[in-house]
Amino acid sequence: MPKNFQSPSGMHDIFGEQYDYFERIREVFFKVAKIYGFEGIETPVMENIKVFTRGVGEHTDIVEKEMYSFKTKGGDQVALRPEGTAGIARSYIEHNLYTRTQPIKFFYFAPFFRYERPQAGRYRQFWQFGLETIGKESPVLDAQIIAVMYNVFQELGIKDLVVEINSMGDSSCREEFEKVLKKHFKKENSSLCADCKKRIKKNPLRVLDCKKCIKVKESAPQIVDYLCIQCRDDFKKVLEYLEELNIPYDLNSFLVRGLDYYTNTVYEFFASGSEERLALGGGGRYDGLINLLGGEETPATGAAMGVERTILSMKENEIKVEKETPRVFIAQLSDLAKRKCLKLFEEFRKANVPVSESFGQGSLKRQMNKANKMNAEYVLIMGEEEAVEDRIIIRDMQSGQQENIKTKEAVKEIKKKLK
Numbered sequence: 001m002p003k004n005f006q007s008p009s010g011m012h013d014i015f016g017e018q019y020d021y022f023e024r025i026r027e028v029f030f031k032v033a034k035i036y037g038f039e040g041i042e043t044p045v046m047e048n049i050k051v052f053t054r055g056v057g058e059h060t061d062i063v064e065k066e067m068y069s070f071k072t073k074g075g076d077q078v079a080l081r082p083e084g085t086a087g088i089a090r091s092y093i094e095h096n097l098y099t100r101t102q103p104i105k106f107f108y109f110a111p112f113f114r115y116e117r118p119q120a121g122r123y124r125q126f127w128q129f130g131l132e133t134i135g136k137e138s139p140v141l142d143a144q145i146i147a148v149m150y151n152v153f154q155e156l157g158i159k160d161l162v163v164e165i166n167s168m169g170d171s172s173c174r175e176e177f178e179k180v181l182k183k184h185f186k187k188e189n190s191s192l193c194a195d196c197k198k199r200i201k202k203n204p205l206r207v208l209d210c211k212k213c214i215k216v217k218e219s220a221p222q223i224v225d226y227l228c229i230q231c232r233d234d235f236k237k238v239l240e241y242l243e244e245l246n247i248p249y250d251l252n253s254f255l256v257r258g259l260d261y262y263t264n265t266v267y268e269f270f271a272s273g274s275e276e277r278l279a280l281g282g283g284g285r286y287d288g289l290i291n292l293l294g295g296e297e298t299p300a301t302g303a304a305m306g307v308e309r310t311i312l313s314m315k316e317n318e319i320k321v322e323k324e325t326p327r328v329f330i331a332q333l334s335d336l337a338k339r340k341c342l343k344l345f346e347e348f349r350k351a352n353v354p355v356s357e358s359f360g361q362g363s364l365k366r367q368m369n370k371a372n373k374m375n376a377e378y379v380l381i382m383g384e385e386e387a388v389e390d391r392i393i394i395r396d397m398q399s400g401q402q403e404n405i406k407t408k409e410a411v412k413e414i415k416k417k418l419k
């Protein structure tokens, strides 16, 4: 067939085996998040652009280089969401969620958009599963989010994980640290890459994130030495909770995350053994964000994991997703049989007995092949003769034995056999 169209660069169709992985991750994540008292939220895929320029930060790569933004026909300046937290913070303020019992705990599983150079593990539309806890300040809430994500990965079979963790301090210890950092980088200016030369003016912390300026950052001062007593104490508590929960972590003083809104504890998840060391996801505390968007000072913490990267990691670890298929298959061999089997299928559905079918196929051989592939234990076969007599054959696929029963007995008989 001529292929006139392709999906946009860096954006993918998800189906078949990829969809099975996708569905499994969503299922496990929803289940675990609900156990910890999180509720679902869906926000629009686009927001007023200021939600991101103010929230995520004007001088971050995400906003400066990667955001899909445009003017609507009505003249509103909007952007496709590059991440989930800013939109949820907007929603928290808009719906007065601070008037409810705090904290508010949300989970989401949604697509995001960043105009990045497409490569393995990096797409322009990608999916994340994320958590946000807004409205209460306590290090245990940071540890809880890390624990939920850790448990999701464990349940998916990604056992060998490490959490890299750091504290960025609150705005005052950070201000102090940024001054010291600027001084250090100015001294080393000639060794910085072109991007970092600009970064030291607007956001020197981001140099710590740079993949090119490794030497300069290795000799840089470390933020943990500039934390105030409260921030140090909070960070220590998060680490103690992780130890209590047996969650392995590595301190990484270069970890600052790419977005402006983070404060205090920040972290990223890595699957050990992953060849390219792409992060599975990350998160942290963002006590300043709600205020940046026009709300009151509100403590908050959250994390987001990449779905595609989680799938890559599952495949690298040879983790298969077993699909549960029905144990019963209905095969039909004439127009009348098809009509009757359509009705029979509905009866099975109403009785909550999952069955499979291939109504689009006419040949018995093809239908039996499909039933075999699915490992069906029983096949119900209706030919022209059975259809006329309102009967159906039950074939036990293991023994090859067949019985001929009344169609109206089929649900009851199958239920009995499946017990």
Ligand code: AMP
Pocket: 083, 114, 116, 121, 122, 123, 124, 125, 126, 127, 128, 258, 279, 280, 281, 282, 304, 305, 306, 307, 308, 309
């Ligand atoms: P971030 O908040 O930018 O660290 O993103 C959190 C996680 O989302 C990352 O660790 C990745 O797993 C995933 N992610 C971010 N950007 C992309 C992308 N362009 N393509 C695929 N996954 C991504």
